[in-house]
Amino acid sequence: MKSFIIFNLVRNSVREIMTKQIHFWCFITLLAIHFPGRSQINNIYPDTLNNWVSQNKSNAIDTSKLYAKSLQELSFSAEVNNPESLNTARRNHAEYHEHYGNIDSAIYYMELVLDSYTTLKDTALMAKAHLDIKGLYSTKAEYAQAANQVYSALQLYEQIEDELGIANCYVDLCDLLYYEDKYQESVEYCDKAIEIQKQANAMEDMAKSLRYKASSQLFSGVDLKEALETINEAIRIYEGMEGKEIELMACINGRGNILKYMGRYTEAIADYRANYNKSLEIGFKPYIIPSIGNIGHVYKLEGKYKEALPYTLKTIELIKASGDSKNLWENYMHARDIYEKLENFEKAHEYSKLYSDNYSQYLQTIIDRLESEAQIKYETKKRDEQILLQKTKIRQQQKIQILYISIAVLLLISLIGMLRSRSKLRKKQMEIALSKEKLEKSIKYLKSTQSQLIQSEKMASLGELTAGIAHEIQNPLNFVNNFSELNSELLNELKEELANGNVTEVEAIANDLSENEAKITHHGKRADAIVKGMLAHSRSGKGEKEPTDLNALAEEYLKLSYHGLRAKDKSFNADFKTDFDPNLPKVNIVPQDIGRVLLNLINNAFQACAERSRSAVSADRVSPEASAEAQALAKADSAYNPTVTVKTQLTTKGQILITIKDNGPGIPDDIKDKIFQPFFTTKPTGEGTGLGLSLSYDIVKAHNGELDVKSSDGGGTQFIVQLPMT
Numbered sequence: 001m002k003s004f005i006i007f008n009l010v011r012n013s014v015r016e017i018m019t020k021q022i023h024f025w026c027f028i029t030l031l032a033i034h035f036p037g038r039s040q041i042n043n044i045y046p047d048t049l050n051n052w053v054s055q056n057k058s059n060a061i062d063t064s065k066l067y068a069k070s071l072q073e074l075s076f077s078a079e080v081n082n083p084e085s086l087n088t089a090r091r092n093h094a095e096y097h098e099h100y101g102n103i104d105s106a107i108y109y110m111e112l113v114l115d116s117y118t119t120l121k122d123t124a125l126m127a128k129a130h131l132d133i134k135g136l137y138s139t140k141a142e143y144a145q146a147a148n149q150v151y152s153a154l155q156l157y158e159q160i161e162d163e164l165g166i167a168n169c170y171v172d173l174c175d176l177l178y179y180e181d182k183y184q185e186s187v188e189y190c191d192k193a194i195e196i197q198k199q200a201n202a203m204e205d206m207a208k209s210l211r212y213k214a215s216s217q218l219f220s221g222v223d224l225k226e227a228l229e230t231i232n233e234a235i236r237i238y239e240g241m242e243g244k245e246i247e248l249m250a251c252i253n254g255r256g257n258i259l260k261y262m263g264r265y266t267e268a269i270a271d272y273r274a275n276y277n278k279s280l281e282i283g284f285k286p287y288i289i290p291s292i293g294n295i296g297h298v299y300k301l302e303g304k305y306k307e308a309l310p311y312t313l314k315t316i317e318l319i320k321a322s323g324d325s326k327n328l329w330e331n332y333m334h335a336r337d338i339y340e341k342l343e344n345f346e347k348a349h350e351y352s353k354l355y356s357d358n359y360s361q362y363l364q365t366i367i368d369r370l371e372s373e374a375q376i377k378y379e380t381k382k383r384d385e386q387i388l389l390q391k392t393k394i395r396q397q398q399k400i401q402i403l404y405i406s407i408a409v410l411l412l413i414s415l416i417g418m419l420r421s422r423s424k425l426r427k428k429q430m431e432i433a434l435s436k437e438k439l440e441k442s443i444k445y446l447k448s449t450q451s452q453l454i455q456s457e458k459m460a461s462l463g464e465l466t467a468g469i470a471h472e473i474q475n476p477l478n479f480v481n482n483f484s485e486l487n488s489e490l491l492n493e494l495k496e497e498l499a500n501g502n503v504t505e506v507e508a509i510a511n512d513l514s515e516n517e518a519k520i521t522h523h524g525k526r527a528d529a530i531v532k533g534m535l536a537h538s539r540s541g542k543g544e545k546e547p548t549d550l551n552a553l554a555e556e557y558l559k560l561s562y563h564g565l566r567a568k569d570k571s572f573n574a575d576f577k578t579d580f581d582p583n584l585p586k587v588n589i590v591p592q593d594i595g596r597v598l599l600n601l602i603n604n605a606f607q608a609c610a611e612r613s614r615s616a617v618s619a620d621r622v623s624p625e626a627s628a629e630a631q632a633l634a635k636a637d638s639a640y641n642p643t644v645t646v647k648t649q650l651t652t653k654g655q656i657l658i659t660i661k662d663n664g665p666g667i668p669d670d671i672k673d674k675i676f677q678p679f680f681t682t683k684p685t686g687e688g689t690g691l692g693l694s695l696s697y698d699i700v701k702a703h704n705g706e707l708d709v710k711s712s713d714g715g716g717t718q719f720i721v722q723l724p725m726t
Contacts (some may be wrong), residue, residue: 058118083120087113098136107136124133127156127165134172142424143176150176167196167205174212181438183220187213203237204244210234214258225264245282249275252289256294265298272298273322293331300334305341312338343673343699356529391511476523483516483523490516547586548594550723552581554646554658557595561602565610573607574642580647587656587723593699594723596706600692601660601719602644608664608717609642615665658721666712 090109097105114129134149138298150172157165164608170193177186190213197206211234217227231254238248256271276291296311312334319328332355339348410457497505558576640663647659667675671682679692700707711717 070570080440083116087116089118092131094136098139103136103140107133110136120294123156124162124165126155127162130156131168131172132178138175138179142428143179146178147173163196164200164202164205165194165202167202167209170196171205171209171212172397174209174216178216180214180440181219183216186216187220187222190216204241205570207234207237207247207251210237211247214254216263218254218258224258227258228262231258240700241597245278246366249278249287252278253290253294260294260298260301265302269295278721281547286420289315289327292318293327293334296331297334300338303341305338309335309338309342324699332358442448467613473527476527480520480527483520487513545588546591548589548591549584549586550589550594550656550658551580551584551648553591553595554578554598554648555597558646559689561599561606565603565606569610572606572610572613574606574613574644576642577645579645579647581650582658583724584648584650588726589703589723594703594721597696597699597721598646598660600696601721602646604692604719605644605660605662605664605717606642608662608666609644610642610665654725656725657722658723659718660721661716661718666713666715666717667709672709672711676707 050355092112093474094109094113095105097103097109109134110129114126114133117125117129130149130153134146134153137143137149150169153167153172157169170189174189174193177183177189190209193209194206194213197203210230214227214231214234217230218224231251235248235251235255238244238251252271252275256268256275259265259268260273264508272291272294275287279287279291292311293315296308296315296341299308299311302308303634312331316328316331316335319331332351334543336351336355339345339351394421490513494506494509494513497509555578558578562574562576565574624692632698643663645661647657647661649657649659676693676697678691697707700721700723706722708720708722709717712722
């Protein structure tokens with residue numbers, strides 16, 4: 001009878017595990033069925049995935065056997081008073097619950113292990129149990145609890161002077177500080193651990209420390225090359241060891257992240273693909289979905305939104321199929337951003353709502369998990385009690401009252417646990433509030449960074465003004481110098497005539513001096529106006545709106561732009577024309593900002609003309625055998641006269657239009673929609689920031705205006721600035 005009852009208990013437990021395993025294999029099957037065949041990711045080997053499914057079906061049976069065996073050990077070890085067997089069973093239970101995400105149950109069993117070692121006064125095993133419990137709390141993101149476990153372990157290792165144990169504590173502190181955004185402190189603890197491990201030649205432990213250190217270096221502000229060197233050192237260590245595939249995959253994933261933020265996207269994608277393939281090979285699923293998601297993220301960072309979209313959508317599909325949706329909100333966010341860039345605003349709105357709803361559900365899931373912690377502990381204890389109760393009914397029917405008392409005690413403990421859970425819930429809510437505060441600080445930092453970029457672009461435009469201003473200011477300075485020298489000569493003549501007593505000649509020379517002084521004053525004021533204009537342009541503060549003559553402003557920047565380009569390239573020549581509306585009223589604008597817009601647009605127009613001039617082919621170099629079309633094109637190019645025209649106009653609707661037109665090569669249709677995007681540029685590396693048109697667009701928008709472009713490939717370009725009267 002006893003054997004029959006135990007058999008039923010074990011069979012039910014195995015059935016429970018196999019049900020969970022079925023969910024897992026359903027996920028794998030969905031992954032294999034829905035994975036795209038001939039698409040952007042057709043080289044991630046779905047056939048290998050099928051092999052993995054067939055090869056690892058035995059894993060489900062092995063896991064079930066392990067859990068069934070541990071149930072038996074847990075049931076009988078208390079009877080035979082065998083602590084080693086009992087703790088082994090508890091550890092098996094903890095690993096099982098951790099594997100399926102039941103972290104609270106795993107903590108419960110590991111706390112029983114810790115209590116057992118405390119009773120046995122085994123200091124080393126007590127410390128190790130504390131570190132195991134720390135890992136479980138970290139999984140739950142309860143870092144304060146995790147830190148307490150590490151400090152308890154550190155005290156125990158210091159008591160027995162276990163240097164490697166102390167180093168392990170340093171590594172765990174490094175890990176915790178990383179999740180608290182204290183990256184520099186995290187790196188320092190990793191360095192302490194590495195020093196100890198290097199002396200002890202503990203290479204495996206040192207590789208783990210290096211991996212954690214590289215993760216913290218990624219965000220600590222150091223040169224990312226240092227982080228890359230650190231993670232590569234960890235990879236070299238693991239590659240020299242057998243059976244460390246999973247640890248090596250963690251390092252490769254970390255290296256992929258570092259390469260991604262270094263902008264080395266091709267290498268990052270190679271690492272993510274390698275992790276994906278290795279996941280299929282060894283049957284380790286945690287890196288399947290992240291690998292696909294990271295590839296999509298890299299393409300998104302590259303601006304390859306069409307390539308990123310299928311990866312992101314596939315990641316969402318696989319996450320939903322897996323049932324583990326904790327990262328689903330992040331991929332919804334990526335999908336929303338990608339659809340916005342592709343101007344599919346209907347889809348962008350759809351995924352924006354999914355992101356908002358899912359992120360709220362994600363936060364609520366955290367709260368719900370905290371609220372249900374006491375219930376999980378109660379059900380776990382109750383299941384264990386039922387096993388003991390069945391044995392007790394067979395052996396000791398007369399002790400039924402003691403069992404009822406035990407159940408009452410367990411209920412009381414569960415009630416206390418529920419009260420503690422409420423306290424943890426309040427603490428978690430405080431942590432969420434702190435996370436919100438950190439997010440707001442991050443937004444402020446991003447805004448500050450944006451302001452710095454804008455200021456950098458302003459300074460870049462100031463640099464382009466310098467050459468033009470130098471040419472403009474040279475003319476009045478030449479007049480001042482020439483008339484000053486002439487006056488010196490006239491003064492000498494004046495002295496000679498005074499000595500000779502020739503009053504008539506003295507009066508004539510004095511009149512000439514007066515005229516020259518007037519010209520010096522005039523040209524000095526002209527130079528002064530140019531300098532003041534330059535200082536106004538370089539002003540970093542927010543300018544004030546003032547009534548401004550747009551015709552004069554446009555003419556000034558047209559000349560400055562032309563002379564600036566001439567100063568850079570003496571071989572460049574172009575005509576520039578103006579067509580100003582004489583009835584144009586003064587407009588209330590920030591002249592420095594609108595001046596930057598005009599300078600950017602006029603510079604681009606002249607540069608487009610220069611580009612076409614360089615590519616022009618003279619008619620006499622075309623072979624007589626060439627087609628009539630080619631000869632006509634060459635003839636047109638040989639007669640090409642680069643011209644930029646600036647036009648102002650007051651419309652009947654009370655709008656002011658400023659048109660900058662060039663007869664350059666024009667803008668191809670495939671990039672016309674991208675030219676106002678930040679950092680987009682067709683110029684060679686080092687010759688443009690990609691921010692000029694973006695900032696110009698923002699400045700015009702800030703004036704309640706519009707900036708538009710009209711162009712055709714080979715037909716020139718027009719930029720049209722539309723400003724309101726007020």
